[in-house]
Amino acid sequence: MKNEVILQGFEWDLPADSQHWNRLKEMSSELKDYGFTAVWLPPAYKGTAGVEDVGYGVYDYYDLGEFDQKGSIPTKYGTKDEYLEAIKALQDQGLEVYADIVFNHLIGADEKETAPAVKYSWDNRNKPISDEEEIEAWTKFTFPGRKGKYNDYVWTWKNFSGVDYDDRTNDHALFNFAQKGWEDQVDDEMGNYDYLMGCDLDMENPETIEQLDKWGKWYQELTNVDGYRLDAVKHIEFNYYVNWLLNRREEKGKDFFVVGEYWSGDLPKLEEYLDSSGNLIHLFDVPLHYNFYEASHSNGAYDMSQIFAGTLTASREDYAVTFVDNHDTQVGQSLQSWVDGWFKVHAYALILLRKAGVPVVFWGDLFGIPEQGIEPVGEDLENLLKLREKISFGNQVDYFDDPNCIGWVLTGDYEHELSGLAVVMTNAQGAEKEMTISAIHGGETYVDILRNNEAKVVLDETGKGIFPVNDGQVSVYVDERLVEKYYS
Ligand code: CA
Secondary structure, eight states, X not given: OOOOOEEEOOOTTOOSSSOHHHHHHHHHHHHHHHTOSEEEOOOOSEETTGGGOOSOSEEETTOSSOSXXXXXXXXXXXXXXXHHHHHXXXXXXXXXXXXXXXXXXXXXXXXXXXXXXXXXXXXXXXXXXXXXXXXXXXXXXXXXTTTTSSOOOOXXXXXXXXXXXXXXXXXXXXXXXXXXXXXXXXXXXXXXXXOOSSEEEOTTSHHHHHHHHHHXXXXXXXXXXXXXXXXXXXXXXXXXXXXXXXXXXXXXXXXXXXXXXXXOXXXXXXXXXXXXXXXXXXXXXXXXXXXXXXXXXXXXXXXXXXXXXXXXXXXXXXXXXXXXXOTTTSTTSTTOOOOOGGXXXXXXXXXXXXXXXXXXXXXXXXXXXXXXXXXXXXXXHHHHHHHHHHTOOSOEEEEOOSSSEEXXXXXXXXXXXXXXXXXXXXXSSOEEEEEEOOGGGTTOEEEETTOSOOOEEEOOTTSEEXXXXXXXXXXXXXXXXXXXIIIO
16 A cells, blocks of 8 residues: 655745646656655635635636636636646546635625625624624625636525625624524634635525535536545534535545645644544644644754644544645745744654654645745655655654654565664754664664764664764664665
8 A cells, every 4th residue: 555645736925827737737747756646736716816816715616717707717827728637647647636625705706785784793703793784795796707607606695604894884894694693513713713704605505505516516527636625624614514525425436535624723623523524524733733833943942752742643643634834834824833944854754754644745845935935845855755655664663752852663564675764853962762673674774864864773683773863853764775776
C-alpha cells in the first residue's frame, strides 16, 4: 500500500493570470515524481471578485470559467476546459484530485430584494436586538451571464439565513431573515457561529438543500473528481453533509476521501463534529498546526515531548489530516499563524515520516510564496517526501522522552528495499539519542540523509544505535546504501 500524501495545489497570493490550471496540467508528471498521491485544487467556480477571487467568495457554482460574469470568462485559475484538462492530466499520472466545496455562503448578488429581517448582536448571535423590519438585501442571484444554462434556478433571500448589510440604511449589521433563526448545531463561538459572511446558505430550507444536491451531481459527473475538501464546516449544520456525501457516494459507486475544514484548536469540538457528521469526513488537525506554530515561536521553551498533545492525530488518527501551514495561515491572511522557517523541516518530518494521519504539503512551502518574499522550504522537504514514498514502512517506536530532544524509528519491512529510518530532532541545543531501529538492520551503517550531521552510525546486532543531532535541527538517519541509490 502506498503512503498517502496530498499536495495543497495553491496558495493565496498566486498571480491572477488565469494560468494555474495550465500550470498544474504541465506539472502533473513533476508532481507525481515528488511522491504525491493526491492534489487538492482550489474552488473552481466564479467568485464575486472575478479573476482576483481565490475562490471562497462564491458567486455562481455553475460557472467554472465558462461565462462572462464578474468581469471575465475565466476564473483566477483559468477556464472550465482548462480545469477539466488539468484534472485529467493529474489523474492520468495516478494522482487523485480533490475539489474544494464552499457551501456556507454566496456573495455578489445580481439584484437586491426587500425582505423581513431581525437584527442580531454580533457578539451574541442568540440575541435579537431589533423588531422585525424591512431591509434591502443583495440576495437575488439570477446569473444573467449564464442565461439558465445547466440550471435556471434563481436564488433569493428565502435560500439564506442572513446577511450583514441593509442597503436601505447602509447599515452593516447582522440580519436574520423572517425569524428563521440560525442553524442549531454549529460552532458555539459567540453563541452561534452559523453566520460567517455574505448570504449565508439556509440549510434548513429544502430548496437550498435540493439545489446543492443537484449541483453536486452535475459537478461530480462533469469533473470526475476523486474526493472533496469541505470549507468552513463549523459554520454549517453539522449533519448537513451526511446526505450530500452519501448521494455522491452512491452516484460514484465507491468510497472516496473527504476532509473538512473545522478551524478550531479545541480538540473536543473536532471530536463532536466527527460524531455528528457520521464518520464520513476527516478533519484537518488544527490543534497540531497550533502546536507547531507555538513550538516554532518559543525559542526552545516548548516541550517537544508534548508536540502531539491535544491533537486529532493523537485522539482519532484515522480521521486526522495533518498539515503545517495553508492558504489561510500564510502571512496577511485571516487565520495568520505561520510556522517559523527554522521549524518547517521539524514539522514536516512530524507529519511525513510517521504513520498517523494523512499529511498535506502546502504549495507555499514546496514552491515558496514569491509575492511575500518567502522561499521554498527546499531540498529537505523534497527529501522527506521521497523518504515517505520509498522507505517509511514497518512499525513505529517513539522516544518522546525529553522536553527538547525527541526521536522515533520506523523499523522498515521486507517488501520495501532499504526501508526503515531513525529521526531525531531538537528545538534547543545539540544532543544524541539511543534508539533501536530493528535487529533486521543489525551491523548496518546509517547516515543523515538531510546532511545536517556527518555521523556514520553503525547499528549493533540488535539494531541499536546512538543518533546525534545539532543545535535546533533535525536529522533523519537511513541506510547509507539508500543515499547512494537515490541521492548521489
Ligand atoms: Ca452558515
